[in-house]
């Protein structure tokens with residue numbers, strides 16, 4: 577599932593390529609035909625990401641709300657302006673490792689998690705488009721502009737030079753400014769939206785009065801925004817916190833530590849495009865971790881494998897319908 581870092585990356589891509597331009601909107605699949613008609617011909621004026629949701633504003637107070645859910649993704653074609661914060665001095669795209677060093681030769685994940693032009697659910701988990709279709713259909717060749725529609729495109733936003741295709745979202749709807757405010761008001765703090773210190777107080781206060789297990793609270797978007805299954809497991813391991821402890825029994829300093837760690841991991845995720853959750857990797861380890869998910873997590877997706885710290889087998893269990901991975905010894 578795309579977690580908060582993906583949605584912030586998508587919003588930044590919209591800011592660079594779509595905001596400030598008039599868009600032609602359509603719903604090739606038909607399921608958002610009326611909404612697309614409302615948007616068509618308007619200029620995009622602003623974009624916001626909060627947690628797992630993106631809000632794109634158009635002329636005359638019309639907002640588009642998109643929640644990618646488990647399988648949603650945006651694919652960009654045509655002119656796709658690279659993020660200047662990860663472009664290296666020689667103009668090529670770079671990546672910044674954990675020590676802040678720019679790597680000129682970016683490491684891309686085979687599953688497409690840190691793709692520059694396709695952001696959302698990892699390609700292998702998407703239901704609507706096969707990878708071969710994506711790579712052949714969305715090459716962005718100037719000869720066939722606009723790009724041919726591939727798969728079930730819920731919404732296509734097209735400027736003179738850039739095409740953004742949305743597939744497989746859980747929510748894609750128009751909202752008034754009041755509705756946007758109401759949606760955002762229900763969401764817990766997001767470190768990239770809210771004041772970080774105030775967010776820490778808010779998160780800590782809510783967690784510390786809940787009888788609900790901390791492993792469930794971290795996935796509750798009204799408690800904290802943007803954390804999904806991967807970050808949940810990794811944050812808990814990094815805190816050496818048992819996922820079953822009720823929120824109100826987790827010590828204050830541990831709750832605050834989890835918030836601060838989320839602030840840090842989210843910014844690394846937005847910058848690298850990866851849910852990089854391991855620290856202090858050597859350059860070789862860092863490259864391996866960027867290329868393969870299984871090399872960049874402490875416990876996520878490691879059921880039955882030895883804990884990287886203590887050697888105990890990592891366990892997996894169902895928690896609110898999602899797989900929860902943890903080390904029964906480190907997180908006793």
Ligand SMILES: [Zn+2]
Nearest residue numbers: 883886903906
């Ligand atoms: Zn362990």
